[in-house]
Amino acid sequence: MSKNQLEEIKEQLKQKGYKLTTQRRIILDSILDNQDKHLSIEDIYKIVKEKMPEIGLATVYRTIMLLSDLKVLNKIDLDDGCSRFELSNSEESHNHHHLICIKCGKVEEAEDDLLEALEEQIENKKGFKVINHMVKFYGICKECKKE
Amino acid sequence: MSKNQLEEIKEQLKQKGYKLTTQRRIILDSILDNQDKHLSIEDIYKIVKEKMPEIGLATVYRTIMLLSDLKVLNKIDLDDGCSRFELSNSEESHNHHHLICIKCGKVEEAEDDLLEALEEQIENKKGFKVINHMVKFYGICKECKKE
DNA sequence: GTTCGTGCAAAAAATTTGCACCGGA
DNA sequence: TCCGGTGCAAATTTTTTGCACGAAC
Numbered sequence: 260m261s262k263n264q265l266e267e268i269k270e271q272l273k274q275k276g277y278k279l280t281t282q283r284r285i286i287l288d289s290i291l292d293n294q295d296k297h298l299s300i301e302d303i304y305k306i307v308k309e310k311m312p313e314i315g316l317a318t319v320y321r322t323i324m325l326l327s328d329l330k331v332l333n334k335i336d337l338d339d340g341c342s343r344f345e346l347s348n349s350e351e352s353h354n355h356h357h358l359i360c361i362k363c364g365k366v367e368e369a370e371d372d373l374l375e376a377l378e379e380q381i382e383n384k385k386g387f388k389v390i391n392h393m394v395k396f397y398g399i400c401k402e403c404k405k406e
Numbered sequence: 407m408s409k410n411q412l413e414e415i416k417e418q419l420k421q422k423g424y425k426l427t428t429q430r431r432i433i434l435d436s437i438l439d440n441q442d443k444h445l446s447i448e449d450i451y452k453i454v455k456e457k458m459p460e461i462g463l464a465t466v467y468r469t470i471m472l473l474s475d476l477k478v479l480n481k482i483d484l485d486d487g488c489s490r491f492e493l494s495n496s497e498e499s500h501n502h503h504h505l506i507c508i509k510c511g512k513v514e515e516a517e518d519d520l521l522e523a524l525e526e527q528i529e530n531k532k533g534f535k536v537i538n539h540m541v542k543f544y545g546i547c548k549e550c551k552k553e
Numbered sequence: 554g555t556t557c558g559t560g561c562a563a564a565a566a567a568t569t570t571g572c573a574c575c576g577g578a
Numbered sequence: 579t580c581c582g583g584t585g586c587a588a589a590t591t592t593t594t595t596g597c598a599c600g601a602a603c
Contacts, residue, residue, distance in 0.1 A: 276582090277583090278576090278578070278581090278582060278583065279577075279578095280576080280577070280582090280584080281576090283583090300567080300568085301567090315586060315587095316568090316586095317569075317570085317585070317587095318584055318585070320567095320569075321569095322583095334485060336483035340567080340593080341566085341567065342567085342568090358528065358532065358534045360534075367532065369528060369531075369532060374521075374524065377521065378543065381505065381516060381543065385516060385548065386547070386548030386551065387505045387507075387514065387516075387543070387545055387548060388551060389505075389543045389545040390544050390546065391543075391545070392541065392543045392544060393541070393542045394540070394541045395539060395540045395541075396534070396536045396538075396539045397536070397537055397539060398535045398536040398537040398538070399537065400533070400534050401532065401533030404533065404535060424557085425557060425602050425603070426602075426603095427557090427558060427601075427602070428601085429559070430558090447592080448592090460560075461559085461560080462559065462560045463560095463593090464559080464560075464595085465559055465560070467593065468559085469558095487567095488591085488593095
């Protein structure tokens with residue numbers, strides 16, 4: 260979304276003392292090229308391997324974990340047996356919703372601000388300060404409803 | 407919560423043609439005894455093994471999967487490397503929130519109905535009929551805020 | 554008596570780790 | 579040059595599966 264996400268992330272790596280290796284650059288590129296997808300480690304590995312066949316799966320794991328720690332990526336659980344990840348853009352990162360169709364398995368995204376009212380209430384009632392959230396709605400998507 | 411959850415679930419099993427084996431009964435008992443917890447398969451296995459040492463881990467997996475399919479249990483992802491489960495009581499099953507403290511890791515539960523307004527909006531805007539949801543709020547809990 | 558479920562052990566899948574070598578800063 | 583990062587392979591961890599036997603209906 261922002262003018263140059265890649266540069267921003269590179270900067271973040273540098274500032275924290277991490278090296279910008281070829282592998283990290285290629286992995287980042289691959290993720291930025293697939294912003295709309297919910298990639299698994301294996302997905303990313305396959306994409307990256309085309310550009311750099313000698314890369315190891317462990318490097319992908321390590322890089323993804325690093326990017327998760329840096330909050331560049333969000334882990335999402337789609338109940339398909341593996342972890343999936345997606346970019347947490349600065350604007351989107353706080354309001355993150357997934358609509359998961361229980362018929363066809365499709366995953367859409369949705370944003371909304373209504374949750375903010377709920378978070379306020381949680382802070383007041385429970386004394387719990389909400390910093391981020393992960394919301395999944397399960398249901399029937401528009402297409403499957405037609406059938 | 408309800409008068410006799412165990413009986414209800416037994417009934418559900420029978421109706422769908424599943425046998426009520428000793429193993430299933432013990433696993434159910436163990437889960438009902440730990441309603442407030444978020445048990446992993448391994449947790450359940452350990453608890454059940456005390457009552458029935460000859461039980462196999464695979465049986466626990468198969469039973470938990472069955473109970474998830476029957477919507478007796480909900481899978482939850484607490485990012486600790488294994489799947490966790492909890493009872494989805496009829497009343498609670500639709501409004502399910504977790505407050506996860508990013509400092510101490512504690513998991514609280516919260517319910518609220520505010521999400522219903524949001525779900526209505528999703529159906530209107532996106533044509534997506536929400537059937538269930540899974541909501542996790544990450545933040546700082548009351549105790550950790552004091553420190 | 555059938556049929557479904559179980560235990561066991563093996564297999565598969567997902568993730569992590571140890572270590573010698575390599576390549577960014 | 580130096581130190582963190584990588585590739586590789588092995589180890590762990592989590593989950594699934596095949597099959598003969600046992601138990602519920």
